[in-house]
Amino acid sequence: MAATSRNEGNANGVRGGGPRCIAIVGPFQSGKTTLLESILERCGGVSRAGSVKTGNSVGDASAEARSHQMSTELNVASVEFLGERFQFVDCPGSVEFLHEMRHVLPVIDAAVVVCEADDRKAPALELVLRELEEADIPRFLFLNKIDTASRRVRETLGILQRASRTPLLLRQIPIWQKGIAVGFIDLALERAFIYREHAPSEIVPLVSEETGREKEARFSMLEKLADYDDALMEDLLGDMEPPRDRIFDDLARELQHRHVVPVLIGSAERGNGVTRLLKALRHEAPGLGETRGRIGVVAEGAPLAQVMKTWHSGQGGKVSLARMLRGRLAEGDVVTSSGGVEARIAGVLAVKGMEQTRKPAAEEGEIAAFARLEGVVTGDALTLGKLRASVVSSVAPPEAVHALAVSVKDRKDDVRLAAALARLAEEDTALTLTHLPEFGEMRLSGQGEMHLRVTLERLAGRYGVSVESSPPQIGHRETIRGKAGARGRHRKQSGGHGQYGDVVLEVSALPRGEGIRFVDRITGGVVPRQYIASVEAGMRDFCQNGPLGFPLVDIEVTLTDGSYHTVDSSDMAFRQAARIAMGEAVPQAKPVLLEPILAVEVVIPSEAMSRASAIVSSRRGQILGYDSRPGWRGWDQINALIPEAEMPGLIVELRSATAGVGSFSARFNHLAELAGKPAEAIVASHALAQAR
Numbered sequence: 001m002a003a004t005s006r007n008e009g010n011a012n013g014v015r016g017g018g019p020r021c022i023a024i025v026g027p028f029q030s031g032k033t034t035l036l037e038s039i040l041e042r043c044g045g046v047s048r049a050g051s052v053k054t055g056n057s058v059g060d061a062s063a064e065a066r067s068h069q070m071s072t073e074l075n076v077a078s079v080e081f082l083g084e085r086f087q088f089v090d091c092p093g094s095v096e097f098l099h100e101m102r103h104v105l106p107v108i109d110a111a112v113v114v115c116e117a118d119d120r121k122a123p124a125l126e127l128v129l130r131e132l133e134e135a136d137i138p139r140f141l142f143l144n145k146i147d148t149a150s151r152r153v154r155e156t157l158g159i160l161q162r163a164s165r166t167p168l169l170l171r172q173i174p175i176w177q178k179g180i181a182v183g184f185i186d187l188a189l190e191r192a193f194i195y196r197e198h199a200p201s202e203i204v205p206l207v208s209e210e211t212g213r214e215k216e217a218r219f220s221m222l223e224k225l226a227d228y229d230d231a232l233m234e235d236l237l238g239d240m241e242p243p244r245d246r247i248f249d250d251l252a253r254e255l256q257h258r259h260v261v262p263v264l265i266g267s268a269e270r271g272n273g274v275t276r277l278l279k280a281l282r283h284e285a286p287g288l289g290e291t292r293g294r295i296g297v298v299a300e301g302a303p304l305a306q307v308m309k310t311w312h313s314g315q316g317g318k319v320s321l322a323r324m325l326r327g328r329l330a331e332g333d334v335v336t337s338s339g340g341v342e343a344r345i346a347g348v349l350a351v352k353g354m355e356q357t358r359k360p361a362a363e364e365g366e367i368a369a370f371a372r373l374e375g376v377v378t379g380d381a382l383t384l385g386k387l388r389a390s391v392v393s394s395v396a397p398p399e400a401v402h403a404l405a406v407s408v409k410d411r412k413d414d415v416r417l418a419a420a421l422a423r424l425a426e427e428d429t430a431l432t433l434t435h436l437p438e439f440g441e442m443r444l445s446g447q448g449e450m451h452l453r454v455t456l457e458r459l460a461g462r463y464g465v466s467v468e469s470s471p472p473q474i475g476h477r478e479t480i481r482g483k484a485g486a487r488g489r490h491r492k493q494s495g496g497h498g499q500y501g502d503v504v505l506e507v508s509a510l511p512r513g514e515g516i517r518f519v520d521r522i523t524g525g526v527v528p529r530q531y532i533a534s535v536e537a538g539m540r541d542f543c544q545n546g547p548l549g550f551p552l553v554d555i556e557v558t559l560t561d562g563s564y565h566t567v568d569s570s571d572m573a574f575r576q577a578a579r580i581a582m583g584e585a586v587p588q589a590k591p592v593l594l595e596p597i598l599a600v601e602v603v604i605p606s607e608a609m610s611r612a613s614a615i616v617s618s619r620r621g622q623i624l625g626y627d628s629r630p631g632w633r634g635w636d637q638i639n640a641l642i643p644e645a646e647m648p649g650l651i652v653e654l655r656s657a658t659a660g661v662g663s664f665s666a667r668f669n670h671l672a673e674l675a676g677k678p679a680e681a682i683v684a685s686h687a688l689a690q691a692r
Contacts, residue, residue: 018365019078019085020287021323023104025132026114027124028093028660031144033059033071035114035268036090041198042274043079045352049198049271058353059090063461064454072454074100074309076321076351076367081278087367089308095127095660096448099398099430103308103378105135106295106393107323110255110285112277113141114268117149117156123605123661126163126632133165136294138255138286140262142277146174146181147195147267157263162634169224169260171251172276173217175210184265185210186276187218188247198271225250228259252284288365292325295392303327303384305335305362305370306392310378311427313356314462320370321351322362322382325392329370330361335382338389341375378429397429399665400445401651404452404469407442413465417442420463424455431455438551439473449652471648476682477594477671478546479554483508484588487561488581490573501573503527503535504561505581507589510554512671516543519558527562527574534571535559538578547587549686553594553671557582593679594671596644602654603629603637604662611657612638619646641669 024032036059037049050057055066059075071092078087089108091101105111111132115125132139141164143156153173161168174181175192183194183201192210193201206214222242226233229250235242254260264280266273292299309321329335333345349356349369362368376382383389408417421444425431432445446452452469460466485506492499510517518536527535539557546552562577600621604612609626616623621642629635642650647666654662674682 018288018324018363019087020110020281020285021087021089021108021291021365021367022281022285023101023108023111023137024088024090024114025101025111025128026093027121027128028070028095030093030114030116030121031268032090032093032114033057033075035112035142035144035274036075036077036088038198038268038271038274039079039088039278040077042200042271042278043081045077045079061354064457067457068450068454070094072097073311074104075353077353078350082282084282086278086281089367093124093128094450095124095655095663096446096451098127098131099428099447100309101131102395103429105131105137106395107291107306107308107325108137109287109291110281111137111139112281113139113261114144115141115160116145117143117151117153117159119159120659122159122163123635123659125160126634127661129164129166130632136258138258140255140264140277140280140285141168142268142273143263143265144268146184146265147270147272149174149181153265160263164261166258166261167224169221169254169262170217171221171262171280172265172273173213174265181265184273184276185214185217187214187221188244188251190214190218193276195267195270195272200275201272222247224260225254228254228257248283255284256286256290288325295325297325297392299326301326302387303329303333304389304392305329305382307337307376307378307380307382308367309427310376312423312462317346317372318374319349319356320373320376320378321367322370323367324362324364326364327384328361328363329382329384333384334386335373335376335384336386336388337373337376337380337382338391339375339377339380340388341373341380342386343373343376345370345373347371377426395429397432398447400430400432400447401663402448402452403443403445403472403648405439405441405472406444406456406467406469409466409468416463417459417465417467420459420465423463424458428455436473438475441473443472444469448655449649474645475596476550476674476686477553477596478548478550478591479512479552479594479671480507480509480586480589480591482588482590484585485560486581486584486588488577488579488584490576490580492573493568498565498568499570499573499576500565500568501531501534501570501575501577502563503559503574503577503581505535505539505578505585506558506560507582507585508556508558509589510556512554514554516540516553517556519556521558521560522562526564527559528564528569531564531569531571531574532559534574535562535578538575539582541575542579542582542586547583547591548593548683549690550593552586552591555586593674593682595674595682597641597669597672598644598647598666599669600640600642600647600664600666601637602640602662602664603632603635604654604658606634606636608658608662609636609638612654612662615650615653615657616640616642619643619650621646642666643672643674644668 040046041049065072075090172184175183192206304326305322307320307322350359381389381392434443487504489502543552621640624639629637
């Protein structure tokens with residue numbers, strides 16, 4: 001195939017300017033960052049590939065990533081290969097940080113999905129592939145760690161296919177010697193290659209023993225391509241060898257139309273298969289032109305960029321990482337965001353891992369960082385001038401599944417804590433910060449235990465704010481089971497005008513969810529009309545903290561009688577009288593504790609159903625039913641009612657039981673009575689906390 005045809009255009013004849021931007025994605029510990037290191041080494045971006053284990057890689061360079069030896073944020077690096085520029089975005093693979101890639105996907109040209117021959121990771125692979133499928137991203141699959149694979153590639157492909165709704169197209173088969181993959185056969189080129197450590201593979205003659213395997217695998221590849229090419233199908237039916245250029249054109253076209261997912265093999269740690277991957281990207285991956293067409297951006301018009309990540313650096317302030325979808329933006333340019341914010345670019349930065357170097361401008365197609373765009377947030381589109389940019393894509397934040405109540409160890413850090421958490425929440429769209437006045441609690445919510453742990457580490461490391469964390473408080477309530485009445489009389493004489501208020505109140509239970517109801521049944525004016533509202537206000541004051549110590553709900557309070565004094569009665573007196581009457585009546589009406597119950601939908605791989613059911617039941621969950629997860633083959637869902645008090649740590653157990661992929665969504669459903677020793681323990685604990 002002529003290289004010039006790929007340099008000038010792709011199968012659609014549209015290439016677009018600037019480098020091609022490729023996301024590297026895949027399950028946790030599949031080798032994504034290691035692959036990026038191998039690519040950098042092969043292209044001269046680093047003199048020697050770094051390692052996640054030794055903490056000297058370009059990616060995973062943050063303190064948190066190196067501490068946990070896992071990607072906790074995306075990393076960008078640029079290379080040049082055979083005269084063409086590429087920018088790679090290495091995205092975290094843990095389900096707790098998967099949201100990092102969601103703002104990246106709309107504006108990248110293609111993705112390389114790194115995976116391995118491990119059926120336990122197939123559900124995690126499916127989560128990643130589903131994200132790419134929903135975003136309509138052309139994608140290659142790089143089957144990593146082929147040097148340690150214990151099963152044949154065909155068998156592995158069958159396992160991986162269950163995770164992909166798009167057909168997987170095997171492009172290479174391994175050459176085995178004594179059970180070890182020592183090279184591969186490229187089915188499109190019909191050439192054999194032997195791996196060399198951290199160097200391009202060596203072309204070797206295709207030995208006769210491999211010819212049968214190669215022809216069978218090649219025919220299978222061509223058959224899949226022929227599903228979308230009638231001329232190729234005719235060649236196959238006529239036992240004619242199709243021209244090689246047509247095969248490569250088909251490979252590029254079917255990738256770009258998302259008809260197939262090409263599968264290449266190698267070992268990122270040893271640098272095996274990297275050159276062929278880069279050549280496939282060079283010849284077949286779409287460019288900016290196709291990406292603009294996919295997301296509906298026209299080529300002509302004012303400069304346009306999409307922000308894919310925000311962070312705050314120690315010295316440079318706020319930084320917005322974006323891709324230029326059209327035109328160029330330079331230092332000093334004034335831009336307007338899709339949110340209506342106008343800001344001046346304080347600087348343009350080229351990014352390589354944690355390194356940032358200034359450059360004069362961000363050119364078309366490039367990923368670059370813009371300094372100090374205050375008010376601009378992740379997901380915003382930016383355009384030059386005062387006209388508001390059109391939204392390129394909108395990504396909803398994921399629903400939180402884990403929460404902690406956080407408080408400073410030193411009270412003087414209160415203001416610093418709020419400011420630091422606000423910055424971290426701006427960087428990480430999956431973090432939610434909520435202030436709950438009822439509990440005097442600041443609640444931090446996110447995607448799991450590790451997600452919040454890393455957030456607290458950033459809080460301490462970057463901002464010097466150490467916090468204490470605990471499970472969130474539960475919104476218990478109380479109500480009454482019975483009916484009772486009482487008189488409340490407030491009388492005080494201390495010279496001059498006194499205070500006098502007298503009411504008779506009856507309390508009774510309401511059906512669950514009815515709230516608080518006040519009924520006025522006064523006749524004859526025994527309580528003057530101007531004081532009725534004060535009686536209701538006093539009643540509601542009392543309901544804020546019932547006899548068990550919690551807000552009182554689902555109660556009807558009826559004003560039936562009372563008396564007044566023409567001189568000493570007042571709004572305050574009747575308000576206090578109502579509180580006294582409530583304090584007498586409610587304890588006689590059989591108060592009972594209520595706990596919030598959530599409707600929870602648990603989603604898990606089908607093989608984890610029994611384990612997940614046991615976890616739900618162990619948390620006092622009432623299972624309402626089981627079903628297949630709509631649109632997810634091999635996944636199930638459990639619908640259950642679970643007390644809110646049992647929710648802390650649920651996601652940790654589910655993830656442990658499902659190789660890290662189980663999840664849930666929860667909504668408040670109702671309040672339910674809680675009696676006996678559990679209720680007594682909660683009431684006693686609450687009273688002790690209030691006394692401190």
